[in-house]
Every structure is written in structure tokens, then in C-alpha cells.
Amino acid sequence: MQTPRLPKSGPNGEHILNPESFNPGLMAFLDGSPSPFHAVASMQQALQAQGFSDLDPATAWSVGHGEKTLITRNSSSLIAFRLGRGPLTESGIRVIGAHTDSPCLRLKPSPDVRRSGVLQLGVEVYGGVLLAPWFDRDLSIAGRVTGTDAQGRRLSLLIDFQRPIVTIPSLAIHLNRDIHKNRTINSQQEVVPILCDLADRTEAGFQKMLVDQVQRQHPESDVQTVTDYELGCYDTQGAQRVGINGDYLTSARLDNLLSCYAGLRSLLDAKGDQTILLVCNDHEEVGSASAAGAQGPFLHSVLERLCGDAETLARVLARSLLVSADNAHALHPNYESKHDPQHQPRLNGGPVIKFNANQRYATNSVTAAAFRDLCARAGVPVQSIAMRSDMACGSTIGPITSTAVGIDTVDVGAPQLAMHSPRETTGWKDPVLLYRVLRELFESEAL
Ligand code: ZN
Helix, strand or coil: CCCCCCCCCCCCCHHHCCHHHHHHHHHHHHHCCCCHHHHHHHHHHHHHHCCCEECCCCCCCCCCCCCEEEEEECCCEEEEEECCCCCHHHHCCEEEEEECCCCEEEEEEEEEEEECCEEEEEEEEECCCCCHHHCCCCEEEEEEEEEEECCCCEEEEEEECCCCCEECCCCCHHHCCCCCCCCCCCHHHHCCCEEEECCCCCCCCHHHHHHHHHHHHCHHHCEEEEEEEEEEEEECCCCEEECCCCCEEEECCHHHHHHHHHHHHHHHHCCCCCCEEEEEECCHHHCCCCCCCCCCCHHHHHHHHHHCCHHHHHHHHCCCEEEEECCEECCCHHHHHHCCCCCCCCCCCCCEEECCCCCCCCCCHHHHHHHHHHHHHHCCCCEEECCCCCCCCCCCHHHHHHHHHCCEEEEEECEEECCCCCCEEEECCHHHHHHHHHHHHHHCCCC
16 A cells, blocks of 8 residues: 655654645645545554554553554544553543545445446445536545455455546536536436446456456455455545645645644644544544444543543543544635624634534533633634524534543634535645644643
8 A cells, every 4th residue: 555654743843833844744645545544544654653553452451651552443543642641530631533534436336337338337425525526537546445365365455546547527518508507416327437438348347457456556465356345536636735825725635634634743743741642533424423433432442441440531531622623614705605704714814613502513612712722822823613593504523522422622623615525725824723733732731
């Protein structure tokens, strides 16, 4: 598997405190993480390179003070933490939460669709995809496959075709004159990527191509068959700085790999002796109800095992804070009316605190004030958002984790446009501004 080499921080970590030095690492992470599995592998590799060791969920744990540890679930969710020297019941745990998944098109188990002289791939829509921007893009395919080797052993591997192998062409405007009046997209009929021409040859089908790719990418594995997979399409265009003055950053999966990366760097760079923990869950975009998702027991079980018993866990949680980081809707200049006039976060304006009286966000006045203090100490501007009262509110892992674990939580996020498009936009300065305040959370003496 190809994973990006993430830059290490300098002796003081200072060289990554501006966007010019912070963003190249983020962009490498975005480009190298086309699936949640790849995102977790990238994070795991960066953590291991800086001394984090893997914990086996199937064995008894004994994690000593000062130790740095990580654990994964389903290879698509990750928890990593550094234990401080003091008793947890006095210090509590500072937690950053984010999610590894992004809305996309996932291949169906029997994907081959043969019609009109071409071989196409049937896909399922994963999460709340903004479908229109998936048309006319040079798409590739990546994710996890499970198969057997020559000895009949079952094994799972990550694959990434890395080159454009499918596309979903639009219907020409001449054949659809009304398209700009009232567009609907039928995902079963219209969102079917084209893989190859069948006119002058017979293709064995995608399964065979998949085995060939696994053998090319993992020759040492001796894989003979692939029976199952979790594969998604992704746009091959890499992350890019955009704007005449370079004010913006465009990429796939900014929601929410931007937050995963800011949290990861904070964990890697944080000095001091606080007990700090990063949790990155899969399945947020489909409601978080899974063993690896925020509604599942992953974080709770890790905290329980760290604390030893229910009494200690309750005491530790009473002194802990979760900063749940997931991108926020910035004000779009072409759609100003979509925001409440008093709550219009701007790109490059810094992290956004999310409020919702109906608890779609877990922020309360105490946790919001704590986050504002962290921003002030980090010298980072802070914004806030509440939805228009006549519009529904989204949600995130913050309230779900808070409900499952019982930890005080503030929901925040970097401002972005075009959320759930395969090409999203954030401010060039926003990732490092989020990083600076998350790192302050991990380093500060007081909350
Ligand atoms: Zn998100």
C-alpha cells in the first residue's frame, strides 16, 4: 500500500504553525487516504514512526505512565493516546474526536453491468453524497479487499488503483434541454460509472481485474482469489491551493480528514504531561451505528480498560473534555440567505463552534467558553454557527459520543464550502488555525 510520508515536526514544532508549512502534510494525507482504511493506515504509520505502539484488543493491557499507544477497530477507526504521569482521576483526559469516512460511491458485491457495448460498475451511494459533482470526473477506486492465497489462507489488503479507471459522463445538454429547470438524479440509473469498452473484446469482469490489481500491488501476498471487498470511487485530482492569492484549499474528503489530520498532528506534536487521546471513527456519514462507529462501544471500552473500573471511569470522565472536530458550513457568497444573519462563518476566519438548542450538537455554554479560552490562548480567531430557525440541522459524532460515554463535549469545525461534494473548499489558513487550538487543548495546564 502507498502511504504518504507525513512530515515530522521540528524540535519545537514551530515550523508547522503557519499554513505554508502545515498544509503540504495535510494535502499528502488527503491524497494518500482515498478510503477510511487508507486514512487509518496513514495515521497508524505516522504514529508508529513517532513511538506509538499497537495495543492488541484480545490481550490484557498494562499501559504505563508516559506511554504512547494506539488501537484500531475494523482497520477504519483509530484511538491513539499518550498517558500522562499524574493520576487520571485528577487530570482527566483531553479528547479530540473526528471521523474517517466521507460520502462516496461504493461498489456493489456483483458490480458488472453490461449494456450498450460497455462494462459499467454498479455502485451504492454511501452517506449524503452531493451527486452532481461526481459526473465528468476522472475517478479511481480504492479500499479493502479480502481474499485467499495459494495455501487457502484468508487475508485482507488495502488496494488503490491510483489512476483514473472509471468515469460518469453527463448527458449532453442537447438531449436534456430542461436540465437547469428541475434536475433530479436517479442513482440506480444515472450514477453507474463506465469502466471499459466491450465493442471489440470480451472482458472477464471486474473481479478478475481486482485480482490482477491485488497481485500487482501486493506480489508478496500470493493472493489467488478476491471474494469480498469494501471499495469506493474517488476523484484522482489531488488537493490544490486555489485563488489568485492562494486563499483557498480544494480537495476531496476535507470533511473530515482535515480534522483527523489536525488531531493527529496535535497528538504527535503536543508537549507537556497531559493525558491526551485522539479518536477517529468510521461510519459517521451513515449515522455512526456500528462497532467501529461513534455509537458503538469502541471509545467507551478503551476508556473503561484504561481506568480499570466503573467508579474510576466516572471520576475520570467528570474531569475530561471532548473537542469533537467536524467541518462547519461557511457562508457561501452565492447563497447568503442560507445562513442566519448573525451566524455567518467565513473561510479563513478560524474554527467554528456549533450550537443547537435541540442537541444536534453537544456544545453547552461551559464547553463553548472553555473552547473560546483555548482559542484566545492559542491566538486563534473563533466563530460560531447556529442554523436558520426554519432549516434542519445536521449532526456529528459529538452528541453521539457524548451520549454514549457521558463526557462534556464541544462541537467545533473548520469552515468549508461544498460539503459532501467530491471536491470541497476550505480556507488556506483554516487547517492550521484548527491545529493550533487543538494543540493548545493537549498542552495547556488548565481547561
Ligand atoms: Zn463530517
